[in-house]
Amino acid sequence: MEAKVNLAAVNYHHGDKENLYLEVLRRRIRPINQTRLTGLAIAEGKADGQPVPLPVIFQLLAEPLFGLFADLEGPGPHAGRLIGRSLSEPLPFMEKFQAEEFQPVLARFGQAIRRHHPSLPPEEFLWRLSFVVGAMQHAAASLHHMKFMTRGICRDNDHAAALSHFVQFATAAFPRNRPGGG
Amino acid sequence: MEAKVNLAAVNYHHGDKENLYLEVLRRRIRPINQTRLTGLAIAEGKADGQPVPLPVIFQLLAEPLFGLFADLEGPGPHAGRLIGRSLSEPLPFMEKFQAEEFQPVLARFGQAIRRHHPSLPPEEFLWRLSFVVGAMQHAAASLHHMKFMTRGICRDNDHAAALSHFVQFATAAFPRNRPGGG
DNA sequence: GTCTATAGGGGGATAGAC
DNA sequence: GTCTATCCCCCTATAGAC
Numbered sequence: 211m212e213a214k215v216n217l218a219a220v221n222y223h224h225g226d227k228e229n230l231y232l233e234v235l236r237r238r239i240r241p242i243n244q245t246r247l248t249g250l251a252i253a254e255g256k257a258d259g260q261p262v263p264l265p266v267i268f269q270l271l272a273e274p275l276f277g278l279f280a281d282l283e284g285p286g287p288h289a290g291r292l293i294g295r296s297l298s299e300p301l302p303f304m305e306k307f308q309a310e311e312f313q314p315v316l317a318r319f320g321q322a323i324r325r326h327h328p329s330l331p332p333e334e335f336l337w338r339l340s341f342v343v344g345a346m347q348h349a350a351a352s353l354h355h356m357k358f359m360t361r362g363i364c365r366d367n368d369h370a371a372a373l374s375h376f377v378q379f380a381t382a383a384f385p386r387n388r389p390g391g392g
Numbered sequence: 393m394e395a396k397v398n399l400a401a402v403n404y405h406h407g408d409k410e411n412l413y414l415e416v417l418r419r420r421i422r423p424i425n426q427t428r429l430t431g432l433a434i435a436e437g438k439a440d441g442q443p444v445p446l447p448v449i450f451q452l453l454a455e456p457l458f459g460l461f462a463d464l465e466g467p468g469p470h471a472g473r474l475i476g477r478s479l480s481e482p483l484p485f486m487e488k489f490q491a492e493e494f495q496p497v498l499a500r501f502g503q504a505i506r507r508h509h510p511s512l513p514p515e516e517f518l519w520r521l522s523f524v525v526g527a528m529q530h531a532a533a534s535l536h537h538m539k540f541m542t543r544g545i546c547r548d549n550d551h552a553a554a555l556s557h558f559v560q561f562a563t564a565a566f567p568r569n570r571p572g573g574g
Numbered sequence: 575g576t577c578t579a580t581a582g583g584g585g586g587a588t589a590g591a592c
Numbered sequence: 593g594t595c596t597a598t599c600c601c602c603c604t605a606t607a608g609a610c
Contacts, residue, residue, distance in 0.1 A: 217578085218578075219578075222578095
């Protein structure tokens with residue numbers, strides 16, 4: 211019936227489509243989030259009680275994601291776009307999934323960032339965090355056609371540039387001295 | 393065959409599915425971008441040769457999008473999520489579409505922002521712009537479950553808060569005095 | 575326990591009726 | 593020119609073979 215491989219044995223091993231989709235996503239996302247969390251843990255160990263500098267935090271957050279695009283021949287770029295897309299998926303079961311997979315990371319990194327702005331109102335803090343995360347995801351999802359989008363100024367799949375510019379950008383979003391204080 | 397209305401006459405009027413999808417998107421996106429462009433034109437008229445202040449620019453950019461969520465019973469929120477989703481769509485024909493619909497707006501607003509940072513390297517400028525746009529889109533796509541994401545701190549569909557925080561955030565991303573100069 | 579044959583449903587597009 | 597009846601393929605999931 212098929213050229214090389216059995217087709218729908220998939221259903222036996224992975225259940226229905228929804229479950230398969232989540233398994234694939236999890237498989238891609240877990241290692242990224244794991245790398246992030248251990249990276250932060252190590253950095254905090256080294257910091258020895260002091261807050262980890264913001265640029266370091268954002269680097270640790272973004273590098274595992276942008277790093278997917280380092281090997282253009284591997285599955286990374288595809289995974290990157292898959293993740294990007296999944297995050298704007300309106301499917302109801304995705305909310306629960308996103309919470310399970312990303313909340314721990316967000317909470318953990320949120321804490322670390324928060325130490326630099328302990329008196330910032332929680333609501334304001336969370337909005338900024340949300341914007342920063344959105345910027346990162348958008349960048350990851352757009353890496354492959356930055357050249358097109360910028361009419362040739364930026365290069366495609368330039369994950370190193372994305373990373374360094376993102377770190378600068380995100381750090382600027384949480385400036386030490388803001389207009390409103392904090 | 394159907395309860396109330398003829399079904400596949402759609403195909404006659406709109407051609408194939410891809411075309412229909414683009415028509416729907418265009419219909420939602422065009423008025424938003426139109427509002428943005430005329431808003432900026434008016435602001436520039438009033439500014440009388442001076443650069444339009446950054447907060448005004450970002451307000452003009454974001455308000456038409458976030459404003460979709462003002463009437464929760466209307467089609468706006470649905471349109472907002474549709475647009476959000478379409479932007480992370482990996483479908484090949486979407487790139488062309490996005491360029492057609494969004495490049496003019498981005499170019500126009502880019503110019504206006506650029507006047508505040510004429511000596512910033514083009515690449516750096518475009519990266520920041522990309523991050524800001526990503527933050528905005530992510531916010532629009534997430535408005536409906538901010539409460540869930542923030543464990544109750546932020547409210548759902550709070551487009552006014554989203555707007556004001558975004559304006560602040562985006563303005564901070566283009567600070568008058570940066571570490572690197574410009 | 576592993577996989578395949580097959581049924582069932584849905585969606586898209588064409589060919590042709592009005 | 594407008595719309596509808598119908599076809600076909602693909603995709604999903606179950607039932608049952610090995």
